[in-house]
Amino acid sequence: MSTTEISIFPRLTRREFLKYCGTLAALIGAGEAAIPDIAAALEKLAKRPAVVWSLFQECLGCSVSLLQSRTPDVANLILRQISLEYHEAVMAAAGDQAHKRFEDMVESGDFYYVVEGAIATKIPEAITIHGISAMEHAKETYKKAKATIAIGSCATFGGIQAAAPNPTGAKGLAAFLREDAGVANPVVVNISRCPGNAEDMLAALTYILVHGKPPELDAVGRPIFLYGHLIHDNCERRGHFDAGEFVEVFGDEASQERWCLYKVGCKGPQTYAPCPKTRWNGHVSWCVHNGPCIGCAEPEFWDKLAPFYERAQNVQIPGIGGISTTKIGMALGAATAVGLGAHLIGQTATGRLGKGGPPEPEEAPRGGRS
């Protein structure tokens, strides 16, 4: 076995290294033929790619999710593959020393930028770091970074704090750059979901390192190679859906058979995400194995996919809030029934029933009705 050490992976043998490249190739959908290219590209990187990770309006869930990464494992990731130069929850330094690190890195321009958390635009001081608002932080850092990845629902689409009425004016990074920072066409790779999945993020980062450009993105900025399919399309319970076998209430016999959760509100059919494929926590499980999906990969899912335990979603009507589509249908139905009922009485009373009213007396040129 060759023990050639590759600079960024000092403890990997050649064979292990190529195996790792193979995993990456599969992750980014490049196929086996691309393995030598990926290996060459990674080998060329004499330095470990530096990562600056900003925390804005967040709950740290995405970082905790990063700590659950298995391929690669976290220790290898942080010590060998990337250099996590600034991450408030992981770094040893604090206060002025921490901020100095941030400034130095941004100054150098030699880093990849990962954003976790939303940016408050209505009350910029709702999130400050070292006395500087997230708005300023994000704007300056984005401009200097070699590439930018937003991880998690908050950084991508504003997340929970952007739920109506969005008290702090929270926005995802791309929306903030476009609407508030005057960046015409921001390039942000959106790794959505709540929390963001570390392995997705690393796959996207690797894609950028290997190809030198971000992957192809969908209409809302998510890499298509990860977010190209509905959860529903690859769901483990899909067979039961097709067969019309549904859980009616949690804990019933159907639920012990793990039948489809469609009727108890699963949002898999409305959600583009790789959950059934990548799963979570070392691939042991994923949400739909244990409960209905809430659609956390979709923009504004807190408003648009709620209520989570109902089949029919609410429609957001400005000024009124969410109204169930079923209720709208029923209200219209009731109104029609009442209207037609009243009309029928009217027709009987006026003697129109069955023949309509008498035609207008004067002769129209070519009149008539069907």
Add this chain to the structure above:
Amino acid sequence: MREHETKPFKLGISKHETREEHPLMAVVTHWIHLISMIVLIATGSFIHSPFYQGSMILNKTVHTLFAFILIATGVVRMYWAFFGKGSAPCGGRAKIRDYKFFLPQKENRGKLVPMTKYYLFLRETHPRTFKYNPLQKTAYVSLIVFITIQIVTGFSLLTETAQFFLPLTYLLGGTAMVRSIHYLTTWGFIFITIIHIYLALTETIHELPLMFLWREVHVMERWYGLKRDELEE
């Protein structure tokens, strides 16, 4: 029925020539559309919320199949509306291109308010309008609009075409919104159809046979039992 006092069919029909208020093309597509609609609404309701123990994949397949039937006949119907001979409005045999009936027509000018008043029992007599009165026209045109919405949102929801429509999906407000639009528009269909059937049955039931037997002479003969000779003026 036979004693109907208005006798609307004494309108110069000869033995040899027949007037077509609803030509064969319109009649056939009308009923195919109705059947498709009923199937789509039934299967769509099942897909929306499965209300009996049935196969989802069967419902989905049938739903998609009838959607394509509806689209195909819809295309034919649209072609005919623009390029076919059209139909004759009451009062003559001369045919007018079908699409014109769905656009504002000078004969109907100023009839919207009287028509509304008539339906609200605020006037006694039925205003004289062209083939379709303004309210009718609005209802039929909105059906065309609705069906376009259904086609677009339907393809946005169909697995095979969803990716292509994704930019539109998010423009409309996301996957759930598209689903809600598809669902609510169906209700629009249902209501217009119910009102249509209601008025057809209560206001103009004597004209109903025209929707089955597209030639007036057929209606006269086979429905009202009149002899062809009696039709001659």
Add this chain to the structure above:
Amino acid sequence: MARKKVIIDPITRIEGHLRITCIVEDGKVTEAWNTATLFRGFEIFMKGRDPRDAWHFSSRICGVCPTPHAWNSVRATEEAFGIDKMDDNTRLIRNMMEATQVGYDHILWFYILNAFDFVNVPNALNAKPTLPSLKAVQERVLAVVKSGQLGPFANMYWDHPGYKLPAELDLELTAHYLQSIDVQQAANDAAAFMGGKFPMIMNYAPGGITQLPSIDEILYYQGRMREVKDFVDNVMVPDLLAIAPYYIDLAQTGKGVGNYLTWGLLDEASQDPYDRLFPRGAIFDGKLQVEKVDPNETRMYTKYSWFGDDVGGGKHPLDVGQEPIEFTKLDPLDNEGPVEGKYDWTQAVRYGKEDRPMEVGPLAQMLVAYLAGREDTKKVVDDTLAAIGAAGKPEVLMSDLGRIAARVLKAKVNADNALRWSDELLANIGAGKTKVFESRPVPATGEGKGGWDAPRGALCHYMRIKDGKIDTYAAVPPSNWNLSPRDDKGVRGPVEEALVGQSVVDPDRPLEILRVVHSFDP
């Protein structure tokens, strides 16, 4: 007189965003302010939503400890729905989920968030290990240092005299730091196999659990939790005992307010909050005596928070809310004077008629459990006290070192019991008891509350339902208690109080302040 204002912003290695401002005079902190620099407005945007969805929202308050937030929220909702008692399987599964949370969280905190205050990583290179595994770790550290890309280790005050461990221990703790990553994963894998994923589990719902775990999932759970237990028993507790002698002076510092509060956590069969593995209770004024407490005695104040003055005013959390927002200004970094006026996004929380500031966290949980006579807690605490030469003196725990020790020991008690609950669940399933859910319609009106500690301390959610929707929702998380700003009377919060009097060797490298703050796991 040497007077210096020290602002640490950001405080790193915590969940959330925190600034600590201290006035240091003659090497001692004389005044302190804590400022949460993040506001999201949960209580505003949760209004008007479907009560059943509340727990999905409120789990997102904390991505490190979403599970107890979920427990609080579903219980508040269930209480409002009229479900007074969980079925036994639901209780057990929720306990099992919570046990993974406690296990992972305390490991994460001890090694990944807190260790760098005590463990000097570069000093590990001076060790002369004989074990191959330790040599390997040393090589890894060396490779990082040689590469010049220090990553997370950059810019720390590694030359601070406060680091006291010998090189061998520094190396061993560094090795355990790396190992702890795998072990916290084991705990979370156990949670994920039953709950879908971690963070943000998916198997709770008002009414019970969405999915009865299959036997293989329970066995997997037991296997992974056994790994956690092994690590806690064989690595974490010994590490605590190994470093404690070097930092024994921390037993004298960071005493804080002397009031301790816990709502309790981990239900026993009775589901009585005073009969939990960590029972409900409070200790007032440092007296070794447990008092009964009521979550409805929580009072909120906003004179020093960026909300209208009368938003708080001593009201019950459900009557407070987060509006109107009145942001004034963030103390400028170049201001040499004291912090004035409103200074925090956190609202001040006080307990009872006396408006006491309460310290919450594992220390409170362990003290209450110890004084309430819980066997497993009593044993580990007594053993540890004996090991550090303070047998029979639990009051020494009321310190920085005590907070650290309490976390480690709680992790042990927790890991010991996790397997017990999973066995009980297996027995229930074996006996044919498979009920995990009770379906109830959303009521028009209702009110409920939780009251179950997060790993970092007392947590309670409150919910009021009107017209079938959430009318008001309030969450009082541990950081609200520990990181309270001053209340309307100007009384400092627990962290502020613990900081005052702390000696600081070098105000430019305020390691001691970090230690006090981190000991609260903010």
